[in-house]
Amino acid sequence: MKLVTVVGARPQFIKAAAVSREIAQHSDMQELIVHTGQHFDSNMSDIFFEEMRIPRPQYRLDIHSMGHGAMTGRMLEGIEGILADEKPDAVVVYGDTNSTLAGALAAKKLHVSVAHVEAGLRSFNMTMPEEINRILTDRISDLLLCPTDNAVLNLRREGYGDFPCTVLKTGDVMQDAALFYSAISAKASTLLERLDLHGEPYALCTVHRAENTDSPERLDAIVAALNTIAASMRVVLPLHPRTAALLPRDALVERIARIDPVGYFDMLELLKHTNIVLTDSGGLQKEAFFFAKPCVTLRDETEWVELVEGGYNALAGANAETIVSSFSTMLGRRPDFDQDLYGRGSASGKIVEALKRLGTDGRSIAR
Numbered sequence: 405m406k407l408v409t410v411v412g413a414r415p416q417f418i419k420a421a422a423v424s425r426e427i428a429q430h431s432d433m434q435e436l437i438v439h440t441g442q443h444f445d446s447n448m449s450d451i452f453f454e455e456m457r458i459p460r461p462q463y464r465l466d467i468h469s470m471g472h473g474a475m476t477g478r479m480l481e482g483i484e485g486i487l488a489d490e491k492p493d494a495v496v497v498y499g500d501t502n503s504t505l506a507g508a509l510a511a512k513k514l515h516v517s518v519a520h521v522e523a524g525l526r527s528f529n530m531t532m533p534e535e536i537n538r539i540l541t542d543r544i545s546d547l548l549l550c551p552t553d554n555a556v557l558n559l560r561r562e563g564y565g566d567f568p569c570t571v572l573k574t575g576d577v578m579q580d581a582a583l584f585y586s587a588i589s590a591k592a593s594t595l596l597e598r599l600d601l602h603g604e605p606y607a608l609c610t611v612h613r614a615e616n617t618d619s620p621e622r623l624d625a626i627v628a629a630l631n632t633i634a635a636s637m638r639v640v641l642p643l644h645p646r647t648a649a650l651l652p653r654d655a656l657v658e659r660i661a662r663i664d665p666v667g668y669f670d671m672l673e674l675l676k677h678t679n680i681v682l683t684d685s686g687g688l689q690k691e692a693f694f695f696a697k698p699c700v701t702l703r704d705e706t707e708w709v710e711l712v713e714g715g716y717n718a719l720a721g722a723n724a725e726t727i728v729s730s731f732s733t734m735l736g737r738r739p740d741f742d743q744d745l746y747g748r749g750s751a752s753g754k755i756v757e758a759l760k761r762l763g764t765d766g767r768s769i770a771r
């Protein structure tokens with residue numbers, strides 16, 4: 405079976421790393437990787453391929469730093485050419501970026517089967533580019549690989565039981581990646597020593613989502629909250645380039661370690677030793693749970709509702725007072741982190757088995 409995997413952004417490299425490792429165990433499967441170039445800085449792209457030993461992309465489209473329409477359009481054109489040449493049995497796409505949508509659309513128009521990893525997630529906020537990308541991708545996918553029961557339920561409610569596709573709950577590949585790589589990250593990472601963090605409590609924070617960076621009011625409120633929190637606990641803030649470009653150097657107090665984006669191994673070490681996570685990232689919310697850390701989410705809603713329902717995560721939006729009070733409340737919480745919400749590392753195996761069955765299964769909706 406010949407697969408083309410389309411990736412372009414940091415979280416997709418991490419997810420594809422887990423599935424690629426599994427595909428490599430099957431001698432009857434061949435995977436070609438297309439890197440659209442959406443993330444291109446070495447600390448947002450190359451470092452992930454190197455550390456996690458993801459197979460080198462056969463194709464690099466180098467498409468980045470442009471508006472959504474131009475970016476998605478050029479990716480569509482580039483990917484279509486590759487698929488016409490390679491004639492794969494299926495295209496695998498991950499998550500909710502422009503690369504996801506372009507990969508799925510190019511494949512579907514050429515009648516190549518589409519497998520969507522992380523299908524069925526919804527924020528129910530149609531102003532988010534991610535929500536638009538994921539809804540459109542789901543609708544044209546043949547194999548919808550859902551990380552959670554809630555994701556399956558979302559698709560069921562949207563009528564996917566009547567659509568010609570297969571919906572399957574697999575668990576979350578990010579937990580596969582976190583389990584595998586966290587066993588080897590300590591040897592490779594020196595970040596905690598470099599930041600002099602060993603033994604000292606700290607909060608780990610990331611901010612990059614357009615709804616926060618595109619709104620000066622929201623970004624100011626988040627900065628005010630972090631400056632307040634830093635009075636009681638150090639804050640480590642690996643800054644996405646989009647956010648870094650908007651934040652003047654003096655916006656943050658000195659006790660906040662403003663650092664460049666880090667590789668996955670450094671991030672895993674930061675997660676293992678932090679006291680709490682504050683983030684607007686989808687991936688970080690789950691990783692906080694994987695490492696039994698409370699999380700405050702800097703958004704008004706989340707796709708990972710089971711974390712909020714289970715008391716692992718508090719939605720604080722971008723209100724300074726709510727963020728600070730949620731920080732204090734969550735620090736004192738001790739929820740049961742032993743719950744199996746994401747499959748405990750079994751997702752990639754299920755995804756690869758489902759890929760093998762693709763085309764022979766007919767359509768089904770299953771939990």
Ligand code: UDP
Pocket residue numbers: 414415418610612642643664665666667668669671672684685686687688691
């Ligand atoms: N991440 C990383 N280095 C960083 C920030 C994030 O390795 O400096 C990882 C993080 O651990 C998670 C993924 O990137 O696995 C999340 O990516 P991002 O927040 O960009 O996207 P989202 O999850 O919101 O789609």
